[in-house]
Amino acid sequence: MRVVEKRQLLSAEEIDRTLQRLAHEIVEKSGGTKDVALIGVRRRGVPLAQRLAKYINGFAHVEIPVGTLDITLYRDDLSTVAAHPVVQSTEIPFVVDNQDLVLIDDVLYTGRTARAAMNGLFDLGRPKRVRMCVLIDRGHRELPIEATFIGRKITTADTEIVEVRLQEIDKEERVMLVDRVD
Secondary structure (H helix, E strand, O other), rough: OEEEEEEEEHHHHHHHHHHHHHHHHHHHHHHOOOOEEEEOOOOHHHHHHHHHHHHHHHOOOOOOOOOEEEEEEHHHHHHHHHOOOOOOOOOOOOOOOOOEEEEEEEEEEEOHHHHHHHHHHHHOOOOOEEEEEEEEEOOOOOOOOOEEEEEOOOOOOOOEEEEEEOOHHOOOEEEEEEEEEO
């Protein structure tokens, strides 16, 4: 399978503005920063969570705790991902009990990643509340999961893929809509 770029959905500047808006929304809808912590879903959710924490610190002058969650072992398609999936570390340097957690991911699609992330979180404790923040919501849900904080909603076809490319991982910064071509 190969992919063909169709169009750019967000530029680097638009990603930055969107994350700044989302940072303000998180604080506003949380009634402040008390007990708020961000959990980035590995891979691209991690730098997004770190950036959101930096923006919140910039205007609220509060260090928001940030953790990293690897959901590999919680996936319901683990056997189809790879013969030997690579499990990376979950790094949550704070207790999740009674915390107001915001799960951060790049794209919300079927909802299965979010379900796996929640399973992983609840193995670590009992948060007061769990909400989700995504850069892109592309629809096509298979589970009853919705994000509380959404950067941009777009309508996609089943053959299309939303690729979030971040400087920290991909050495470029943009969001692209691509098409699968057999």
